[in-house]
Amino acid sequence: MIKKFLSGLMLGVVLLFMAPATPALASPVPVTAAAPAAQQVTTPPPGPRIDPAENSKANAEKTKSKVIVGVIAVVLGGIVFWGRMIRRKRKKSAS
Secondary structure (H helix, E strand, O other): HHHHHEEEEEHHHHHHHHHHOEEEEEOOOOOOOOOOOOHHHOOOOOOOOOHHHHHHHHHHHHHHHHHHHHHHHHHHHHHHHHHHHHHHHHHHHOO
């Protein structure tokens, strides 16, 4: 009885969050005459300026953080492996 209730509740919650939202109606866009080709702007809009020195510094910091995370992952993996070896030895000696 409880399993059926909980599964029904979970299904209801999932369906509630997955239900598509009603799309908002967009206001109509007024149609204007196309601009002549001579008046079109050909220069791109100004964007952010990226300094190569800052870019290389950011890449160096990112690489350093990746190395640190990698070293931590290797150390934690070693601890897990070492602990399993010890557990296996204790299990063998107890048997």
